[in-house]
Amino acid sequence: MKKFIENRRTKVIKIDPDNIDWKHLQEAGQAIREGELVAFPTETVYGLGADALNKEAVLKIFMAKKRPFLDPLIVHVGNMAEANCLVDVFPADAKKLGELFWPGPLTMVLKKSKIIPDIVTSKLDTVAIRIPNHKVALALIQEAQRPIAAPSANIFSYTSPTRAQHVLSDLKDRVDIVLDSGETKIGVESTVLDVTVKPFKILRLGGATWESLREVIPDIIIGSDHAIIKKSPGMLKKHYSPKAKLILVEDKGEEMVKRIQMLAQLYKSEGKQVGILSCQGNSEKYSGFLVKILGEAEDLESCARHLYSHLRALDNEKCDIIISENFSDRGLGRAIMDRLRKASG
Ligand code: TXA
Numbered sequence: 001m002k003k004f005i006e007n008r009r010t011k012v013i014k015i016d017p018d019n020i021d022w023k024h025l026q027e028a029g030q031a032i033r034e035g036e037l038v039a040f041p042t043e044t045v046y047g048l049g050a051d052a053l054n055k056e057a058v059l060k061i062f063m064a065k066k067r068p069f070l071d072p073l074i075v076h077v078g079n080m081a082e083a084n085c086l087v088d089v090f091p092a093d094a095k096k097l098g099e100l101f102w103p104g105p106l107t108m109v110l111k112k113s114k115i116i117p118d119i120v121t122s123k124l125d126t127v128a129i130r131i132p133n134h135k136v137a138l139a140l141i142q143e144a145q146r147p148i149a150a151p152s153a154n155i156f157s158y159t160s161p162t163r164a165q166h167v168l169s170d171l172k173d174r175v176d177i178v179l180d181s182g183e184t185k186i187g188v189e190s191t192v193l194d195v196t197v198k199p200f201k202i203l204r205l206g207g208a209t210w211e212s213l214r215e216v217i218p219d220i221i222i223g224s225d226h227a228i229i230k231k232s233p234g235m236l237k238k239h240y241s242p243k244a245k246l247i248l249v250e251d252k253g254e255e256m257v258k259r260i261q262m263l264a265q266l267y268k269s270e271g272k273q274v275g276i277l278s279c280q281g282n283s284e285k286y287s288g289f290l291v292k293i294l295g296e297a298e299d300l301e302s303c304a305r306h307l308y309s310h311l312r313a314l315d316n317e318k319c320d321i322i323i324s325e326n327f328s329d330r331g332l333g334r335a336i337m338d339r340l341r342k343a344s345g
């Protein structure tokens with residue numbers, strides 16, 4: 001198997017979501033049916049896909065990503081009826097969420113049906129399911145005629161890929177086909193919601209905000225760290241990390257700016273290459289340092305979209321230390337802050 005993973009050559013195919021070349025999608029769909037790996041864009045991040053009903057194919061995902069087997073995968077489907085086929089019970093409130101949020105950045109953890117191989121779910125009795133909101137992902141599922149198991153298409157514990165180039169830098173020649181449709185829109189992963197418990201519990205903050213979910217089901221809660229590790233064993237504390245050491249400064253306003261300036265100077269004086277993640281408004285206060293701007297502080301969509309690509313860019317610039325501002329802890333900001341906290345360990 002090891003040899004097989006390393007001997008493949010990756011074929012990169014550019015796909016315009018608004019003008020899909022179906023010949024290429026058929027080829028990718030067939031690759032999935034034949035047990036190969038296809039990386040594809042979703043609205044959140046790129047996924048590394050395989051036939052969810054083929055355990056040998058799913059095994060290749062774990063090998064390619066160097067992912068521990070205790071970390072279960074999300075299964076991507078094209079519509080509600082397909083989701084229904086993969087689960088044992090679909091609670092009425094969960095169906096309601098599905099109808100309102102799918103296709104979209106919401107993953108629901110449900111009691112699984114027996115047709116899903118154990119390797120997909122790390123032997124749990126639940127399965128995580130979502131319908132992605134991306135024309136190319138949906139076209140791939142349709143052409144494959146299979147549910148597609150797909151984690152983010154990065155090496156385990158590194159930052160998720162928001163461009164095909166990121167997939168290639170992690171997984172070149174470890175995946176058969178990469179469908180390249182440019183930058184993903186949301187930039188952070190889907191929200192993972194456990195709907196097998198009452199009240200429903202968020203296991204991972206992501207593209208679907210807590211606020212928007214609570215407009216539909218008011219008592220949804222965010223799981224505690226302890227509850228999350230128990231329920232979702234792969235969600236280790238240090239995750240989504242760049243290679244550089246990441247420091248998240250949690251002070252506010254001018255205190256935050258001063259602390260970042262002080263830390264940046266300190267590390268620079270030790271001969272370290274320092275990168276700073278900043279909002280637009282503060283960027284000029286860090287002149288003399290390598291600064292990446294995520295967006296206006298209030299524009300959380302922009303900040304989320306640029307987070308992973310800027311972390312990767314700072315790694316590519318050989319930063320030893322990345323110092324990050326903190327962002328508003330509401331809406332999409334919660335997912336941004338969750339990733340920054342996990343990346344900083
Ligand atoms: O946006 C996304 O969710 C992307 C795109 C490709 O869909 N996928 C993604 O997959 O981020 P991954 O494998 O990197 O993260 C999925 C998380 C895992 O950390 C896992 O712990 C959790 O979902 N998960 C999967 N199945 C689960 C289950 N049965 N119970 C609890 N947690 C589960």
Ligand code: MG
Nearest residue numbers: 151152153160
């Ligand atoms: Mg991941």
